Amino acid sequence: MPPRRAITGRSQEPRLRFAEELRSLRAERGLSLRELADVAGWDSSTFSKLENGHTLGGPEIAQALDQYYGTPGLLLTLWELAMADPTQFKEQYRRYMVLEAEAISLWHYGVSRPPGLLQTAAYVREALAAGGLRGRELEQQVDARLGRRVLLESDEPPPFRVILSEAVLRNSLRSPGDWREQLGYLAQMSERPSITLHVLPFGTGLHGLASTDVMFLRLLDGRTVAYAENDVWGELVEETGRVERLYRTYDAVRDLALSPAESRKFILRMLEGMPCEPST
Incomplete structure (x- = not known):
């Protein structure tokens, strides 16, 4: 021994x-x-x-x-x-970034923010600044996040299904113009054949992802991994049983959400209800 x-x-x-x-x-x-x-x-x-x-x-x-x-x-x-280990959040997120770039299909649920892949530059900048980034580091991170959108802009983008809690659409940016741009971008992207967008309206009751953002990635080798996070915690989940349990919860949430057509109308109604910007 x-x-x-x-x-x-x-x-x-x-x-x-x-x-x-x-x-x-x-x-x-x-x-x-x-x-x-x-x-x-x-x-x-x-x-x-x-x-x-x-x-x-x-x-x-x-x-x-x-x-x-x-x-x-x-x-x-x-x-x-x-x-x-909670201190390894950045390490897990870096690994997630590598896997995201290799994904052949993606599924996302957002509690209070749209997924990074569907954020405008103004949204990214305000979100990162709220997290404490400033100056050169802020601009570098804005460029890095916007650069991820190339995944959806290729000739054959991977299928991307997104479920947004209504809270995502109510938690506006400080600038009405920037917020109008973000809502418009979501509506525009929802028209793409590769993107399926659902809105989960208020009043649908409690569910298993009520406080957790999650992204599922299907990889070339057939595996599916998940990245789950909230404001203080993030975890890359690769164990098959745990991923399957998370996905069953996601599937149940999708059943509660509006259809893609109804969801797009929901976002467009919000845009129509926004006050017009004053003319200059």
Whole structure:
């Protein structure tokens, strides 16, 4: 039986515990990063970042290393604990961004904001500024979010189904002109063949996503993953059973929503009801 490792202060942090185990297992085999890359099939730079705690990679790497080192489930479990750590929100979101760009179909439910893929520049800027971004960093993030829309503007865009709580359409921007532009953009995008937009009106009762935004991505390999978040928490969900439970909840919410045609009329009525901007 191998000796039990001492639990250090560092080891109690999920991300660093995962990195520590990777370094230890490689050292026991007497491998360089380049040698590990040769046998495991990933770049040595990837393993360097994993062992330094700069990234967590994906579950497929943890599973491959478990198989190579003969530690069934150990590294995958440590990876899952690290990903579940609330401090890893940005890491999970970065991985989600990579998967979104590869998705062949998408489904979204929004509690209080439209999905980033359907936000205008003015909406993006106000939302990010409300989160504390300023100056150059704000402009960089605005450009990055708007750049994601290329996914929907390709010659063969992936099918995208969106359910918006009525609260999304009531939570207006400070500028009436900017808000009119955002509502108009939603109505315009809802006409695209690849986009199906539903509105979930007030008064439909409680449901399982009442406080959670969620995006489902179907990937080229047939898997579906989900990213669920609220104002203080975000999680990339890849385990099949959990994704399936989330999707059943999403499906139930869709049954409560207006049809695409009724939803577009709903948005257009809101636009018609907005006061006209004063002439200059």
